[in-house]
Amino acid sequence: MSTVRGFTVPFIDHLGIEFVSYGQGRSHLRLTPRPEHNNAYDMAHGGVVMTLLDVTMAFAALEPEQPDMGAITVEMKTSFMRPSRGTLNGHGVVLQRTKKLVFIEASIIADDGEICAKASGTFVIKQRPAQA
Template sequence: MSAARGLTVPFIDHLGIEFVRYGQGESHLRMVPKPEHFNGFAMAHGGVVMTLLDVTMAFAALEPEQPDVGAITVEMKTTFLRPSKGTLNGYGKVVHRTKSLVFIEATVCNEAGDISAKASGTFVLKQRPASASAAAVSNH
């Protein structure tokens, strides 16, 4: 699934994160947590939810027309509001862009459609090294 931009990210694939859409400063990603992604309360582990928020924000920063550009997390703040159960949907939106940084907010909604977690983050956009693009091609 992470090959949406020509680059495979094994951890994103392991979590089963699906890219629904991204571009124009917004993103929508989805995942269905499996039992191995749960905490002791039978809900998605906070680290799993944070990863979904992180990837959702990164994709809000990216544009499909620039497949060789990646977003790197500089900082991130997360707030957990309620259990993340069932199919989780992540929604990201760019708040502000500068020459070198992108400021983004994201929410994760649980299966009932309630916001279960929120995050804000700062990302820097970087050209991916040619070696990453070559590795992506050889992994397919």
């Protein structure tokens, strides 16, 4: 299992999401869907795309200097714009921070440079529990 920020998330690991970069209110994650991630139309299942968007936004909210903090999704809205095929790059950006909440947007961009899906979300930043 891969470890990011000193902890593992088995579901993220299972999907094969790669962490390219994060920090300063931005993030870049990557996923190359496998056949078992597809729906009946031979494109990435919406749940897989939403998970990539969710994790991309969460990592935009986090800072490398605070490895004991985690981002928890409060709400999320997703728009699917076209089929998600090939390697999918998630790019997230923080729009606004308050004392308790972070407002973020993310896009999924396919190999051809086209946007497949977009999301906006609200996250709360909390200290992570110790992982056994």
